[in-house]
Amino acid sequence: MDNNQKQAASGKAAADSRKRKEAPSSAVTGFKNLHQQGRESRPPARPQKRVKFQDARNIRSQPPDAALDGEGKLDLQKFLNAREFEIKALETSMQKCKTANATRVFQQVPREMRRRTASHNAKRVPKRLRDRAKREMLEDNTPTVEARKRRPRTTRARIRAENAKRLEKLAAKKKKRALEGENKDKPGKTTIHTRAPRPKIRRDTLNEPPKSKSKFNKRQVNKTWLPTHLWHAKRATMTEPTKPLWRFAIPMTPTQKSYRPTHRASGQKGTIFWDTSYMSTARIYGTARCIELVLKALGLTQASIWGNRGRKWRAGTRTWSGMVSRQQGNSRRDVGPATILWNPSPTDETAATESNTTEEKKTQRQVLIRTHPSCFLELFDELVKLAKLQTPQVHVEDLRFEVGSIELTGPGSTETLLAVLQPYHTEERHGQVFSSLIGVTNPASLPKDAVLGFSVKDPRLSYPPKRVDTTSKVSDPALLDTLTQWPVEEQVKPYGLFDRHVRFKASNLPPQKSINRRKGANIPGQEIQVTAADPPIPVIVFASRPAAGGQAQGTWTLMAPWKCILPIWYSIVHYPLSTGGNPRLGGLNEQRQIAFEQGTAWFPGDFLGTNAGVVWEMEQRTQRKKAWDRRPKGKRIEWASLDLGAGRKGEIGDGLACDFEHLFGLPKVPSPSSSSGDRSTLDVDPNAMDVDPREEAEAASKLGKPHKNTLPSLATVEQMKKTEFNALVSSADLASRPPPRSIISVNIRFVTRGVANACARIYRLPSRPSATTTVPSSEAEVPATDPVAAGVGSLPADLRDQWLQKLPSQRNGSKSFKTKTHAAPHMPRDVDHGTRKQLMAKSLLSGDPLPYPRPSAANQTDIGGGAHPLCPGEEDLIGFVTAGAYSLGEGKGTAVGAISAEKAFDTLKESGGIKEGRLCIVRNAGESVGWLARWELV
């Protein structure tokens, strides 16, 4: 009855609506007729489309009285017919809705090929779709605005427009005058040809950034553009214009969604590539002995690299990558990661130099140091200082804007480079070796730190890049020979990239116009021949293995003159990979993501023991604080009211920071709230890439603070190396301990579940209370002022065991799981329905009933209920997570962080088994639930 009424009501409503719609539907046909008549008489398209949609969405139904016969009785046949009609109407409507296209044609273009504002400009869709786009724009009444013709609205815009008009007139006048002048003195004109000015490279001082085009001058006042800036600015989110990173406008992440594609391109299929021209390069030159002393002072003290084993490195066929450090008082402080490469010496008689080591040490050599811009100034100052101490003096050159670089990673990276870099001289050994690498799918499969230096043709000559033919050219044995023998040592020549003149020559590539002209003169599809006008481009290519080792992908780094990066870049972008698609663009975030997925630390974010890392952390703190401040009060974490259970209230330390100050009891820096937005309170300038240090000093003195020498207290924290720490742990000497305030980088993997964010707290497992220290004693030592510690007394004594129970035991866990899942007897295949039923019933009855109080599930996060163990107390806090997320590679949460070396050392020594000592509990800042995880040294 009720149903009937409802149906009736709906039917009536539908009927009403239909009545209303009738008029427009006739209009539709009218429009159609008009449309057929001609385009000029097209009615306004918008109502037409609207009608179309409304018609499609309208579901017709029959009024309920149709089902009744004369006496008001229900006629079943009629009723059924009515329902049948309604169902059909529903189906047709669904069909119509699908066909009544609600999408615009630009949406058909693949996402990565769409262009900005394609919905407003038909010229931004492919040609074959252009007509439809135009029609749809008309139909949708899309407003079109031509920015050029828009009337200026703001005062500033008006002034600019007026200025532009005036400038236009001026330019026209100038042009006219120039033309007249030309006509006048055309016959007897002598022109003087001068060579293009070489960039000035000063010794032992920083260089000026390249002079930008005057058109772009204003935008590069306090930063430098990468050579590919204009390309990137259209496709990636850049650093904010007023807040450059390390004095560069750096692409942070592509505008397209790219998290998972990046993961795939970096490991399984494809390539991801970066313009890393922001990486800083310096050249040191002098006698071999003095350079050696300088490098040793930078912390390259291992005997192995200066002995027989580092011979290949000193010959220039291998790189050295690692942390460089500087002396600070009695201890050494890490500066940052650097890659150091020797230039092969020009003397060919290697045998002679080998025998005469003193001779070798007197020869003039050159070394290239490539480092991160955030630590460049620190390193450069140190280098200059060290260089001046040597006799004969060693000199340092700043090659930051002279040498650019591109990095590639992923299985297709070798293939991409092979297609783009074509050796200029066929007889060059390194070029030959490079060309023979067809078929390599992982740069890490090359010898460790392998370097190839050769010169390549202008990639524009063979643009667009052709796919490398892997089908015919690959020969397994030959490739394996190359990879094992690596025949690069004989007849090595000095690398061209070290030579200023070679770099300068390569920077004067013929303009695109002339390339186009030559291409036009050629037969289509034919490559342009190299002429004398095309200088060879000196490049150095080196492969680096991931710190994680294993099967992970390595990275190719291509170094080339700054001005040659752009042509190379264009060729890489358009290379058709053999696995399909093109190389993917990466930004800074992608670089960090890949480091995170490989479980390695990323500089500077994960290196809190370096000044650059401290600056990064401070910057992050202010950013987090800003974001936190922006949120309404009810929607942000109130740190003070966080309940950690057992009477503990409030977050430990600053919830928005990796608060090592709190952990080590260091004096607090002025809290970010007071300095938010005002970066100058930080004592280190985050833009340590200053053009002129004097400028910086002046600016600093203006602000009334000493230049550079005072750092936040976090900067007293030292980074400890993995090898040092391992040696300490394995040594039997009880007296040796890691220095206080030292941290080690760790990679954290959650045991069962949990995902960490940045700033998450890392605890060690709480120690079992010994017989002497019982609850009252711990109460006694609680100072009355510390509210957080007061709750510790109430933490359960068996907390450690509670946590250890959370560990899935390998044997028991899997067995019980199996028995549970296989509890139901497997149904035999060919049994009839009756026996099936019987078996089913039997299994239901015989099975063990579920335990009544349900066993506490891991996701039962109620701390009060005691289902999940409480977080350990503050005394068990050992460190913080610097980067954490769900790792697509691992399929569970992982994190990279830093923990106190001292506490980690104690834990490993105390708790006996290294396995248990490596367990930790990770709790996100602002959350009360921790999850069990395991840390590994990075």
Add this chain to the structure above:
Amino acid sequence: MYIKATMETSTPKPLPNRPDQKMPAIPKGSRIQKRPLPAPLSHRLSSSSSSSSSSNTCRSTTLSSTIPSDKDGYRPPPRAPHTLIIKVTSNAPFMSLVKRVRKGLESPSCMSRQQSTKGLPLAARVAALDTGGGGGGGGGNAQGEGGPVQDALDDVVLVATGRAIQKAVEVGCFFTRERDLNVLLRTRTVRGVDDVVRGDEDNDGSEEEEGSGARVRSVSCVEVGVRWRAA
């Protein structure tokens, strides 16, 4: 499931897994550091080569000349351009592998059995049009002379070494249940490169020793090819 013999044993050759001469022992104090394994060579049968060869015998000769054999003399069959190669790791979940194989099998390029000419040189594209046009126009599975070769190529290949071999075989066995699929198992040899490294106490063994080098090691590899059965 068919297991192909890996050897064409006409003359008794030393088996790769039992060579006449063993590799020399590594010097004392050194250890082996493995480089990432290369992917087993995939020889995509480009449509130009398959279409240009008209007769069956000619085709076989051209293929045999271009495809290098494994170390043991086994010559793997060519791969279709659309073949999906899945590297199996030992900790990959079983069902995810099954799903990936299914996805590969049901991809449009696989279902249509028509080679995509994308990215091929112009001449090859034209040649593909000439031969494949009739068959493709008819739709369905019936293709002209390209048929037998197309059917002989795997649609999905699972590649596994070491501990992952078991998993790859399990996945292969799973697909033998399907009526319209053919599953083929091939054993192959992959050659990996090892660095001989002086394991030093202070450097965590990351420094390469002067006199040491790299050496080649043979690894057993299993390829499970899954393909649609010819209609």
